[in-house]
Amino acid sequence: xxxxxxxxxxxxxxxxxxxxxxxxxxxxxxxxxxxxxxxxxxxxxxxxxxxxxxxxxxxxxxxxxxxxxxxxxxxxxxxxxxxxxxxxxxxxxxxxxxxxxxxxxxxxxxxxxxxxxxxxxxxxxxxxxxxxxxxxxxxxxxxxxxxxxxxxxxxxxxxxxxxxxxxxxxxxxxxxxxxxxxxxxxxxxxxxxxxxxxxxxxxxxxxxxxxxxxxxxxxxxxxxxxxxxxxxxxxxxxxxxxxxxxxxxxxxxxxxxxxxxxxxxxxxxxxx
Numbered sequence: 001x002x003x004x005x006x007x008x009x010x011x012x013x014x015x016x017x018x019x020x021x022x023x024x025x026x027x028x029x030x031x032x033x034x035x036x037x038x039x040x041x042x043x044x045x046x047x048x049x050x051x052x053x054x055x056x057x058x059x060x061x062x063x064x065x066x067x068x069x070x071x072x073x074x075x076x077x078x079x080x081x082x083x084x085x086x087x088x089x090x091x092x093x094x095x096x097x098x099x100x101x102x103x104x105x106x107x108x109x110x111x112x113x114x115x116x117x118x119x120x121x122x123x124x125x126x127x128x129x130x131x132x133x134x135x136x137x138x139x140x141x142x143x144x145x146x147x148x149x150x151x152x153x154x155x156x157x158x159x160x161x162x163x164x165x166x167x168x169x170x171x172x173x174x175x176x177x178x179x180x181x182x183x184x185x186x187x188x189x190x191x192x193x194x195x196x197x198x199x200x201x202x203x204x205x206x207x208x209x210x211x212x213x214x215x216x217x218x219x220x221x222x223x224x225x226x227x228x229x230x231x232x233x234x235x236x237x238x239x240x241x242x243x244x245x246x247x248x249x250x251x252x253x254x255x256x257x258x259x260x261x262x263x264x265x266x267x268x269x270x271x272x
Contacts, residue, residue, distance in 0.1 A: 007238025190220025212237025
């Protein structure tokens with residue numbers, strides 16, 4: 001079976017590697033196929049260079065929230081045919097996140113920090129994420145590191161920049177992916193402990209579950225396997241690699257897709 005890492009992020013969202021850099025790193029680690037699943041956009045689908053050393057497929061990770069249960073839900077989408085349908089659905093999230101970041105920048109400025117917006121890295125050359133703000137503060141010597149005490153006191157735990165946006169409905173996310181002729185996969189459910197939502201997500205059209213992920217414990221994986229068996233879902237896996245824009249250490253290829261997910265998402269994976 002070909003080795004597939006079906007969850008990672010590029011500079012089109014909040015990753016620090018370009019698509020080409022991701023592909024070259026994957027090849028160096030013996031991975032055959034990668035999926036670039038940038039947050040709330042499919043813009044990368046039109047930005048995949050030719051002649052890369054591994055097969056690169058575009059995907060998306062939709063940021064959603066079940067407000068009834070109070071649970072975060074991240075929905076991966078693959079093999080999407082109607083890109084514009086999904087882009088129209090997720091565009092409000094991109095705009096809201098950018099506006100949120102601009103508000104955070106203004107608050108930081110009022111509290112004595114010097115930030116030149118034109119010098120910040122931007123997702124897809126347009127959108128500012130809080131990771132870009134932190135990278136700038138570290139680069140200019142105003143913060144010690146990306147996710148240390150400054151980040152925890154400022155962007156978390158009731159800090160001056162601890163506020164968020166309104167997220168999309170997870171069941172609508174599944175519906176839109178399926179209507180766009182794509183496959184919907186629940187990402188890292190162990191991280192968000194949202195297993196109880198799986199039956200309702202299945203009714204909305206869920207196709208698969210992400211089994212192998214750095215945040216899924218062995219106990220989480222056993223639960224995921226049981227749900228997959230009960231609802232006849234395929235199983236994927238991925239590193240969720242962000243480069244320097246992540247709080248945990250993962251490497252491309254550290255978590256690979258199960259064969260059922262590779263075959264479904266990549267339309268290949270049978271032994272050759």
